[in-house]
Amino acid sequence: MQRNPVAKMLLFGATGDLAKRMLLPSLYGLHADGLLSDTLTITGSARGDLDDAGFRDEARKALDEFLPADRKDDAAIGTFLNRLFFQPADLSDESTFQALADKVGDVSGGLAIFLSTAPSLFEPAVKGLEKVGLAGDTVRIGLEKPLGYDLASSKEINDTVAAVFPEERIFRIDHYLGKETVQNILALRFGNSFFEPVWNARGIDNVQITIAETVGLEDRAGYYEGAGALRDMVANHMLQLLALIAMEPPARYDTAEIRDEKAKVFRSLRPMTPEEVPHSTVTGQYLGGAVAGEIVKGYDEELGKDSATETFVAIKAHVDNWRWQGVPFYLRTGKRMAKRQSEIAIQFKAVPHSMFAGRGGLLQPNTLVIRLQPEEYIELLVMAKEPGLDRDGVRLREVPLKLSLDAEFAGKRRRIAYERLLLDLIEGDQTLFVRRDEVEAQWTWIDAIRAGWEANGTKPKHYPAGTWGPSAAIALTERDGVTWMDD
Helix, strand or coil, X not given: CCCCCCCEEEEECCCCHHXXXXXXXXXXXXXXXXXXXXXXXXXXXXXXXXXXXXXXXXXHHHHHHHCCHHHCCHHHHHHHHCCEEECCCCCCCHHHHHHHHHHHCCCCCCEEEEECCCHHHHHHHHHHHHHCCCCCCCEEEEECCCCCCCHHHHHHHHHHHHCCCCHHHEEECCHHHHCHHHHHHHHHHHCCCCCXXXXXXXXXXXXXXXXXXXXXXXXCHHHHHHHHHHHHHHHHHHHHHHHHHHCCCCCCCCHHHHHHHHHHHHHHXXXXXXXXHHHHEEEEEEECEEECCEEECCHHHHHCCCCCCCCEEEEEEEECCCCCCCCEEEEEEECCECCCEEEEEEEECCCCCCCCCCCCCCCCCCEEEEEEECCCEEEEEEEEECCCCCCCCCCEEEEEEEEEHHHHCCCCCCCCHHHHHHHHHHHCCCCCCECHHHHHHHHHXXXXXXXXXXXXXXXXXXXXXXXXXXXXXXXXXXXXXXXXXXX
């Protein structure tokens, strides 16, 4: 696509944790690699009384703490900091926007806004930006989640933003889409001919998507208590991964065509009735336990009060279309689990007839594993003959064919997701951002699950920290003769 880089960037929440850990290091990485225009300026904004010098000092501290040692370059850091400016603003106070506009100055060369704020501030923020001339034809806006808590609130936010910015200038961020391995799903599927003939209900038995975290609440208690695992992880990251696995081949690598195919998947998700929800979902909440040898508190203890918020969810989903009819998609995510692991496991159907029956043990169906973190690799589990003279029969064993992306591309720097997404926002490429119809189709499906929980009085089942969740999650798959892929 034709890229159209802006001349200025406005970064809201510039002194927050996301900015310090991800945004400023990502922007520095782009700067150090010469990927930003020499004239691009970055204006940070947040509550407080910092000035330009104070913000640059804060940014220097963040880079010192969060940049890898091999990326620290005093000269590059110095020239990067010279790009930074700061203007205090309170998004709930209309009177602060004019000073912000004065600080940003002329936007005829293009302005990219990154807005990471509570959903309640979207409306005053967008209206304030419009009032002072920071929402015109040369301005695009990036929206960090959460984009609502259900379909109704999501539509309200989308309507608010759409009243000022057209869809082609709205960049809804899901940072999982910026991960290199996630983008590699498209290359794996549509750049290799041997997968397509079996990438359907005739060749695949089931798909498992797991995002397991070992951390607890950390500093997100306020947000997480109102969201829970379903809204926090399934409503965006996990459904986006499902869409990339299930989508039809686009005619070309084109922003509209890729997002069209993902949207079709979301519209094909089988809605769950209240009667089906108890049989197709499991919710959990962690108790105290041990993670990586360290004793940790339970969710209620961390929160400081009793709560019915789920920290774990497992779901059996179906995509009702020609390609995937009858194939279960098992989704699982949780906090304080046995290990940090994000992966997609695609289990193919067993061979229709085994010539080795009774002579070498059971044949295992082939499985394709796409590991997203902490390592990044693609692994195909296949059956192979064990060495020997075979006097007692041929013996087979499952072995991995493994492509380590870390090792194979060792000479290439592995970028964090926000580097790619921020560069695409600056240059105007929407391919890895989420369109409105995708968001609303996702929430429609999620809302039906939550309605089912409410109708059935579903409460989270407890599980000890440091495990793979409630035992009911094991039963969810084993009823179908499927076992979760746990390392």
